[in-house]
Amino acid sequence: MERTLFQEEHSLLRSTFCEYIKKSILPDYPKWEKEGQVPREMWLDAGNQGWLCPTAKQEYGGLGAELLHSVVIAEELSYQGTPGFFISLHNDIVFPYLEQFANESQLRRWVPGCISGKTVLALAMTEPGHGSDLGRIETRAVLKNGEYVINGSKIFISNGQLADLFIVAVRTSSPERPHDGISLLLVPSDSPGFARGRNLEKIGLHVQDTSEIFFDDCRVPEENLLGEENRGFAQMMQNLQQERLFLAIGAVAHASGALQHTLDYVKSRKAFGKELSRFQHIRFELAEMATKIQVTQSFIDDLIPRHMRGEELTREVSMAKYWASDVEFEVCDRCLQLFGGYGYMSEYPISRYFLDARVQRIYGGTNEIMKELIARQLGI
Ligand SMILES: Cc1cc2nc3c(=O)[nH]c(=O)nc-3n(C[C@H](O)[C@H](O)[C@H](O)COP(=O)(O)OP(=O)(O)OC[C@H]3O[C@@H](n4cnc5c(N)ncnc54)[C@H](O)[C@@H]3O)c2cc1C
Structure with a gap:
């Protein structure tokens, strides 16, 4: 099908990425399916090749590419039958939270790792009791002595076993309209009180690591608030x-x-x-x-x-x-x-x-x- 959206540069990008999938992803894909996740080395390799967060600004080490660049990468992974390597979740779904809401010091701290594959991203909204009705989430964060103390759990979190940085939706207040009391926090996986559950067994997407995650008096500094408090929804x-x-x-x-x-x-x-x-x-x-x-x-x-x-x-x-x-x-x-x-x-x-x-x-x-x-x- 003739598509008018793309230019010559995108066709070149598509064929280069297609070759990369055929050479570096497809041969080991069945092995990763058995292991239930894509190895870290592949994330680092993808980063090294420029496939991660291409829209990141040059001042943080990115390519500063337009979104169409990312569209080509997302399309090709799916077209070739390798959608379970969740580069698109990292690039197009979670990274935009940093691009749009992170302050300068958060950007400087996290973006270079997102580009290199050292920092794999995940987005944690869903809870065991609340999926579609996101406004009612119960995982709570209380600000004490300059730290958010988080208690609760999340389920079905993609990249959950591998991720180094989780963007977590938490309840920071209990207003009449529950949606108005939600905030987003940046939770590094080495935060005290953070734990990963098992890699959940699924009927498909076998290379994708999907997990429950737990917060038991998990502490992150106040500076890890992403955007404004209570504006998370x-x-x-x-x-x-x-x-x-x-x-x-x-x-x-x-x-x-x-x-x-x-x-x-x-x-x-x-x-x-x-x-x-x-x-x-x-x-x-x-x-x-x-x-x-x-x-x-x-x-x-x-x-x-x-x-x-x-x-x-x-x-x-x-x-x-x-x-x-x-x-x-x-x-x-x-x-x-x-x-x-x-x-x-x-x-x-x-x-x-x-x-x-x-x-x-x-x-x-x-x-x-x-x-x-x-x-x-x-x-x-
Ligand atoms: C493989 C996988 C990966 C995922 N990755 C992530 C992730 O990275 N981060 C994350 O936060 N979440 C993730 N999710 C969670 C996913 O977004 C939720 O499962 C989804 O939003 C549905 O929520 P639920 O499972 O609680 O179903 P429920 O909300 O309990 O819904 C059950 C059924 O009821 C229907 N239903 C609910 N409310 C209504 C309504 N008002 N009207 C009509 N029908 C309704 C639903 O459509 C569904 O058919 C993932 C899920 C899977 C399976």
């Missing part, structure tokens, strides 16, 4: 636009990758004396999927520059996240079916596309919550 809402846009970007790229694998397969696999690609049903299946992908891609490509210009896109981005992740799951499921029994075998990448796709309808705000947001924007 508004800060999260502000950044959810980019989070959901990038989930949609990854979803449609992942669906495209699954389709490409399937196109290659149906041209070579034979049944009843001819290639699968010559059966009308299979041709129509693929034609329908390609159409859905292209329509979805056009919608997302319209949103990317508008997001970059700073437009408020709550309605459109909610639509894109829900729509693209539904299309992704449908495409991966239908593609797997066209592989027959081989599609169910772990050694065939299409099985991983299918398994990794499922969670996209759940995290970043479930698709039901996206529909709630859309309905509200419709004035009902």
Whole structure:
């Protein structure tokens, strides 16, 4: 599909990163899946190659690249079937919290490590009792003698085993509207009273380390407040636009990758004396999927520059996240079916596309919550 969004420099970047994935990520991916995480050396290598936080400003050692650079990286990881290496969470979802809300000394302290891979990032909002209703979180932080003392726990935290710096949503006051008492704290993993739980076993995204984390009188200095006290909910809402846009970007790229694998397969696999690609049903299946992908891609490509210009896109981005992740799951499921029994075998990448796709309808705000947001924007 011809896309007008990108320039020559982005095509070059895409082919270089694609080569990197084929050479440095894909060969060891099955091993990392068994280990349940991507090794630290890979994060450092990715940092060394310039794949981490490309939008970071040059004064902190970054490339100062525009967001499209990051879009290419996120798309290619998903397209190649390696979305579980959560570079995009680090680059596009958590790092923007530092870019937007950190003060000068916080930026100087943390950004260089985010670029090099020495500081892997995680965002801890969800709690065992509160996922969709984020406004009611209970993990509490009390300011005492110049330190925040944190008690509570978070669950399903991506990069949870590896992360060195957690951006944690905590309750700092109990106003009538619970949303107004939330703040964001920077919690380094070596803070006293901080502990990681086990690496949770999941049905897909096996290379992703997803964990529970615990705060037992965990102490961080007052200077680790990110932005203003009690403004955390508004800060999260502000950044959810980019989070959901990038989930949609990854979803449609992942669906495209699954389709490409399937196109290659149906041209070579034979049944009843001819290639699968010559059966009308299979041709129509693929034609329908390609159409859905292209329509979805056009919608997302319209949103990317508008997001970059700073437009408020709550309605459109909610639509894109829900729509693209539904299309992704449908495409991966239908593609797997066209592989027959081989599609169910772990050694065939299409099985991983299918398994990794499922969670996209759940995290970043479930698709039901996206529909709630859309309905509200419709004035009902
Ligand atoms: C692999 C993985 C990685 C994750 N990574 C992170 C992370 O890095 N950081 C983080 O903070 N969180 C993370 N999450 C958590 C994720 O964002 C939550 O699981 C999600 O927001 C849903 O919350 P919940 O699981 O508590 O479900 P619930 O909120 O209990 O929802 C259960 C069901 O009820 C539906 N529902 C809830 N409220 C409504 C409503 N008002 N109207 C209609 N339906 C509703 C939901 O859509 C869902 O179907 C991750 C989750 C997974 C599975």
